[in-house]
Amino acid sequence: MCGITGYIGSRDAYPIVIKGLQRLEYRGYDSAGVLLYDGSNAQVYKTKGKVADLQAVVPDLQQKGTICIGHTRWATHGVPNDVNSHPHVSNSGDLAIVHNGIIENYDTIKAELTQRGYTFKSDTDTEVLVNLIEEVQKVNQCKLGKAVQLALNEVIGAYAIAVFDQKKPDELVVAKLGSPLAIGIGENNSEFFVASDASPFIEYTKNAVYLDDEELAIIKVGRDIRIRKIHDDSQVSPEVQALQLNLSQIEKEGFDHFMLKEIYEQPKAIKDTYRGRLLPNEGIIRMAGVEEYIERFKSADRIIIIACGTSWHAGLVAEYLFEEIARIPVEVEYASEFRYRNPIITEKDVVIAISQSGETADSLAAIKMAKAQGAYVFGVCNVVGSSIARESHSGAYTHAGPEIGVASTKAFTTQITLLTLIALKLGKEKGNLANSDFHAHLQNMELIPSKVEKILKQDAAIKEIASEFLETPSCLYLGRGYNFPVALEGALKLKEISYIHAEGYPAAEMKHGPIALIEDGYPVIVIAINKGHYEKVVSNIQEIKSRKGKIIAVVTEGDVTVKEMADHVIEIPEVEEALSPLLTTIPLQLLSYHVAVARGCNVDQPRNLAKSVTVE
Ligand code: F6R
Numbered sequence: 001m002c003g004i005t006g007y008i009g010s011r012d013a014y015p016i017v018i019k020g021l022q023r024l025e026y027r028g029y030d031s032a033g034v035l036l037y038d039g040s041n042a043q044v045y046k047t048k049g050k051v052a053d054l055q056a057v058v059p060d061l062q063q064k065g066t067i068c069i070g071h072t073r074w075a076t077h078g079v080p081n082d083v084n085s086h087p088h089v090s091n092s093g094d095l096a097i098v099h100n101g102i103i104e105n106y107d108t109i110k111a112e113l114t115q116r117g118y119t120f121k122s123d124t125d126t127e128v129l130v131n132l133i134e135e136v137q138k139v140n141q142c143k144l145g146k147a148v149q150l151a152l153n154e155v156i157g158a159y160a161i162a163v164f165d166q167k168k169p170d171e172l173v174v175a176k177l178g179s180p181l182a183i184g185i186g187e188n189n190s191e192f193f194v195a196s197d198a199s200p201f202i203e204y205t206k207n208a209v210y211l212d213d214e215e216l217a218i219i220k221v222g223r224d225i226r227i228r229k230i231h232d233d234s235q236v237s238p239e240v241q242a243l244q245l246n247l248s249q250i251e252k253e254g255f256d257h258f259m260l261k262e263i264y265e266q267p268k269a270i271k272d273t274y275r276g277r278l279l280p281n282e283g284i285i286r287m288a289g290v291e292e293y294i295e296r297f298k299s300a301d302r303i304i305i306i307a308c309g310t311s312w313h314a315g316l317v318a319e320y321l322f323e324e325i326a327r328i329p330v331e332v333e334y335a336s337e338f339r340y341r342n343p344i345i346t347e348k349d350v351v352i353a354i355s356q357s358g359e360t361a362d363s364l365a366a367i368k369m370a371k372a373q374g375a376y377v378f379g380v381c382n383v384v385g386s387s388i389a390r391e392s393h394s395g396a397y398t399h400a401g402p403e404i405g406v407a408s409t410k411a412f413t414t415q416i417t418l419l420t421l422i423a424l425k426l427g428k429e430k431g432n433l434a435n436s437d438f439h440a441h442l443q444n445m446e447l448i449p450s451k452v453e454k455i456l457k458q459d460a461a462i463k464e465i466a467s468e469f470l471e472t473p474s475c476l477y478l479g480r481g482y483n484f485p486v487a488l489e490g491a492l493k494l495k496e497i498s499y500i501h502a503e504g505y506p507a508a509e510m511k512h513g514p515i516a517l518i519e520d521g522y523p524v525i526v527i528a529i530n531k532g533h534y535e536k537v538v539s540n541i542q543e544i545k546s547r548k549g550k551i552i553a554v555v556t557e558g559d560v561t562v563k564e565m566a567d568h569v570i571e572i573p574e575v576e577e578a579l580s581p582l583l584t585t586i587p588l589q590l591l592s593y594h595v596a597v598a599r600g601c602n603v604d605q606p607r608n609l610a611k612s613v614t615v616e
Contacts, residue, residue, distance in 0.1 A: 035069050507540045
C-alpha cells in the first residue's frame with residue numbers, strides 16, 4: 001500500500017505534493033513525509049500520523065523549492081514511527097527515496113551492506129534499498145538512473161519508487177514493479193508529476209504515462225521522459241494517455257465523508273456500469289470483452305472467481321447468478337488461499353478476477369498463476385489501466401468512478417451490476433434463458449438506479465435505527481440465497497468502520513452455532529425480502545424473537561408478517577431475487593456508516609486499513 005508522489009518543475013512543489021498526499025491518504029495513513037529541494041539544500045520532514053501531522057512539522061520558511069517527493073505510509077516493515085517514515089536517505093545523505101511495496105530479500109542485502117560499513121536508522125526494507133542504490137553507484141561510478149536499474153535487478157519484491165540525488169538535482173528516477181506509478185506531463189515537458197495514481201495531478205495536466213512493470217523512467221524538465229526496461233535495459237516509447245478523471249470525482253462535494261458520497265453515488269455508478277452495455281430496446285447486452293472470448297465462456301467447464309474482501313462478496317453473489325442464469329458451475333476463491341494451495345486449473349477454466357483497485361497483490365498473483373496454467377482470465381476492475389486489468393486476457397471496467405472511502409460501497413454494487421450483465425449474456429448465448437425472461441431481466445435491471453434512489457431517501461430513518469446500536473459489542477447479519485453474501489458484506493462494513501464485532505451467516509445456519517449468541521437485546525440484522533425462501537427466513541426471525549434478540553429487518557415494501565415481529569424494518573422496493581443484492585446492500589451500508597459516525601470513528605480512514613492492498 002502506501003502512496004507516493006512527487007513534483008519537478010518550476011512551481012512551488014511543496015503545496016502540490018502535500019495536496020497529492022492528502023488525496024493518496026486512502027492508501028495508508030500511518031505516517032507521512034516529504035523531501036524538499038530548494039535549489040541548494042535538500043531537507044527531509046517526516047512524522048508518524050497523517051498528512052495533517054506532517055504539515056504541522058514542516059516550518060513555513062522551508063516550504064519552498066521546485067522539487068519535492070512525498071510519501072504516505074501503511075506500515076509493513078517496522079512500526080509506524082517517525083524513524084520508519086519515508087523518505088529514507090542514504091548513508092552519504094545524497095540519495096532519498098519514497099517507496100510503495102515490499103523488498104522481500106532486504107535482510108540479505110542489509111547484512112551485505114552492513115559488512116561494507118553501512119548503518120541503518122530504521123527497520124525498513126526501503127532504507128536498505130536506497131543504500132543499495134548508493135553502493136551500486138559507488139562501485140560502478142554510474143549515474144543515478146543506471147544505479148537504480150542495477151540495484152533493482154538485485155531485489156526481490158514489489159515497488160513503485162521515486163529517487164532523488166542531491167548531486168544531480170535536476171532529475172527524478174522512478175521505477176515500478178507490482179505497485180502502480182503514474183507520471184503526469186506538463187506542457188512541453190515543462191514540469192512532471194509522479195504519483196501512485198493520477199489524483200494528485202489532475203488539475204495540472206490530463207496527459208499521463210502509466211509505467212508498466214519492470215520499467216524505470218528518468219524524468220528531467222525540458223525533455224521527454226526516458227523509459228527503460230529494468231532487466232535488459234531496452235528502451236520503451238512512452239505511451240501518453242489522456243486522463244478521464246476530473247476534480248469533482250475526488251472531492252467530497254458537500255458530503256461529510258467520501259463513504260457517504262460514494263453510497264449516494266450508487267444510482268449513477270450503476271447506470272455508468274451498464275451504460276452502452278445494457279440495451280433493452282435492442283434486446284441485447286453488448287460487452288466486447290466477453291464477446292471476444294465468447295467460445296471460451298460457452299465451453300467453460302467452470303468459472304473460478306478470484307477476489308478479496310468486498311470483491312469476494314460480489315463474487316459470491318455472482319456464483320448464484322452464473323449457476324442459476326448461465327448454468328455454469330462456479331467456485332469462488334479467496335485469492336490469498338487459492339494462490340498457495342496448488343489448485344487444479346485447466347484450459348477449460350474461465351477465471352474471473354474481481355478487484356476495485358486492480359492492484360490487490362494476492363488477486364494479481366492468483367491470476368498470474370491461473371494464466372500460467374492455461375486458464376483464460378477475465379478482469380472486473382474499477383481502476384482503468386490497473387495491474388489486474390492489464391494482466392487479464394480481457395475484461396470490463398465497472399466505471400464506478402474513484403472510490404476513496406476505504407470501505408467499499410459503490411465498488412460492490414457496480415461489480416454485481418457488471419457480473420449480472422455477464423451472467424445474463426451467457427445465459428442467453430447458451431440458450432438457458434428464454435427470450436421473454438431475458439428481456440424482462442434487461443428491463444428490471446434498468447429500473448435498479450431509481451429503486452436505489454428510493455432507498456437512499458430512508459437515510460434519516462436508518463440513522464435513527466443506528467443510534468440504538470452504538471454500545472453493542474457484537475451483532476449478527478443473516479440472509480439466504482442471493483442475500484447471504486449481502487449479510488457477509490453488511491457485517492464486514494460494520495466491523496471495519498465502527499470496530500463493532502459483526503458476523504454474517506446464512507440464515508439457516510444460525511441454529512448450528514450463532515444462535516448461542518442471542519440474548520435479550522442482541523442485535524440481529526436480517527434480510528427478509530419476499531423472494532427466495534421468505535417463509536424460512538420468517539421462521540428464523542421467530543427463533544430470534546423467542547430469545548429476545550433485537551431484530552432489524554430489510555423487507556419488501558408492504559411486508560406485514562416481518563413488520564409485526566421485527567423491532568425495526570427498512571423497506572426496499574419490489575425486485576426479483578437475482579437483482580435484490582443491489583438493493584438490500586444499500587440500507588446496510590447506511591446503517592454501518594451512521595453507527596461509525598455516531599461512535600466517533602474515522603469512517604473514511606478506519607484504523608489499520610488501507611484502500612489498496614498491494615502487499616501480501
Ligand atoms: C472492504 C474493502 C476490502 C476490499 C479488498 C479488495 O470494504 O474495501 O475488503 O474489498 O481489499 O480490494 P480490491 O477490490 O481493490 O481488490
